[in-house]
Amino acid sequence: MRLPRSLAEAAVAAWNRDELDEVSDEIREEYELREDAAELAFIGLAVSERGTWDGEQVIVDLDVAEVAAALRAAR
Known part of the structure; x- marks a missing residue:
């Protein structure tokens, strides 16, 4: 799948983010x-x-669940 650079960079930043707060x-x-x-x-x-x-794009192989998540994230 090809993703725009801005979406790919946002996704990587989300992955690298530390979530320290408890979910209330x-x-x-x-x-x-x-x-x-x-x-x-x-x-x-x-x-x-x-x-x-x-x-300005990233190419990444995604499984079916990841493709669905990428489409939702792109909306």
């Missing part, structure tokens, strides 16, 4: 936002481990 009671929107952030972070892991930078 959340409203639905907060839960969904945290889930989206987690999916973005997993894309960052894939980019970090096996991504190939090609100018």
